[in-house]
Amino acid sequence: MSLVAEAFMNQLAAAEPWPENAALYQQLKEDQILLSDNAASLAVQAFLQMCNLPVRVVCRANAEYMSPSGKVPFIHVGNQVVSELGPIVQFVKAKGHSLSDGLDEVQKAEMKAYMELVNNMLLTAELYLQWCDDVTVEEITHPRYGSPYPWPLNRILSYQKQWEIRRKMKAIGWAGKSLEQVLEDVDQCCQALSQRLGTQPYFFNKQPTELDALVFGHLFTILTTQLITDELSEKVKNYGNLTAFCRRIEQQYFEGHDKDGSAAASARSAKRSLLR
């Protein structure tokens, strides 16, 4: 978006308070959603919970196509539709809620750097595992991705998406990596996150920020998703403080709410639903 358009959006956002009927759209929890999309959706849900903003989760098979940027999740607030964590954080900030106001400039720079680290390594590794590892693709991804659609549309859509992701992997140099190298990268990333977290409750000590939401989204999904092998979740389980961090955020922000249609239910169902 150009600067003018963005300023205009911010002004529109600031005009109204957060409504009660805000909705977050993602793909179908039980059958369709994949590892990376679930991680992103959970991160946004965690962020909104941390900001104390109510949102209900709506599952639609065509969520990806409804989204303005083609990526899930997206939120529908009042008259506006915003997708992906970065723009959602800015949108929420324009409405007057922010988690990172208390940080100084250096800490904000650090926070942004760590968010890029998670996006660069964890998200790319998840995409690689889902779309470039042949066994996983054949047994998990293709059946799940096209499940709401009849044959042959389901195969066509999933092949199209696979081709697109593989092109992107090739452009950034991940196509030549083996699964072991990708898992090693995940391990390196988790080590960095674990070292940064240390013994603190959150990454920036006392208050959670969007970085905590993002890390929670990815790590919780990795820990609770059953794939062909457990190697990915084993890499995360090696770091005790990261698993404790996930448990802490789950208990604090997800289990204290109603059971119907809340984020807690969707988080818990992730454990059972992402099976073959």
Add this chain to the structure above:
Amino acid sequence: MASGSRAALALGRGNGACGYKPPSQGPATAPEAAPPPAAFPSRLCCRGRSGAAMRGQHRCVPRACAAGGQDGGSHGAELLGRRLGAAVPSSGVSDRHADVPVLISEDTVISQPAKILNFLRKQRYNADYELSAKQGADTLAYIALLEEKLLPALLHTFWVEAENYCSVTKPWFASRIPFPLSLYLPGKMSREALNRILLTRGGPPLYSLTEVEAQIYRDAKECLNLLSKRLGTSQFFFGNTPTTLDAFVFGFLAPVYKVCFPRVQLQEHLKQLTNLCRFCDDILTCYFKLTITGHSPSGQDTADANLQKLTQLVNKESNLIEKMDDNLRKSPQHPPRKITTLKLAAGGEESSPLNRLSP
């Protein structure tokens, strides 16, 4: 990508004083306050032909062929190399490797910045010995930030922006690549850069290249601002000794800072961040300056009379080539050719061998 290769190359050069600890010694060795500048006799051997000759001569030390250090990546690699004592001259692009930067050491060929750094680390050249665990984690995070936010704009400035590409990048690379690859490789690198930008940043709602360009330049400027805030007033990112992160940042920033492009919006933004400019200048003066004798002070006793003779030969050759060029230009049959000389303003000695390049 290539920006990290500058980090890896630099890892091989320089002295052993900054953070390098051989495993047998205890932690008592304190690094020297002012690292002596590293020499690079092979800077004189920047031409393809003589570069090949140099390569043949010095197989025993880790050497990097890094496209003469023009592309963002090779400088960081070169810098780290220099800091940590390995003798790393830079020469022309190897005709065997389309992939730069590339480190050739005793017939081992390693071609990506991260792998080059790992290789150097295994050879016991490590700039991060004194960092705490958290600082190590920060290094990884900031490198990811650079690759996500700054790299697309860098690629765009070098390879996609038509004026920059045609007047600076393409002749520069083509002059270092032996014929006939020089007709094909720069175009291929340009297409790959555009592809990468569009695939990683070009999804909806950005539907045209101009919108993508606007977004990536905004991200790059924000990234530069973040780096500037992180650096603050200190000399390097983690105190007074340089580390891997400094090398990576230098590798990304130095080409933007120093190369004279026709279209320079990123450079103008960078020049307003005075602490980053000072950072680049410091590293350039410390680690990329020719010494008087032309030898690396890190004790390269093997860089002996052979090397001196070779450099003299190369100098003579370059003078001859210059004379031939002059004759050619003055000759009435040939139309006057435009010389694209590159003004790297780092220092007199450094710019003169490079200025003798003529495409």
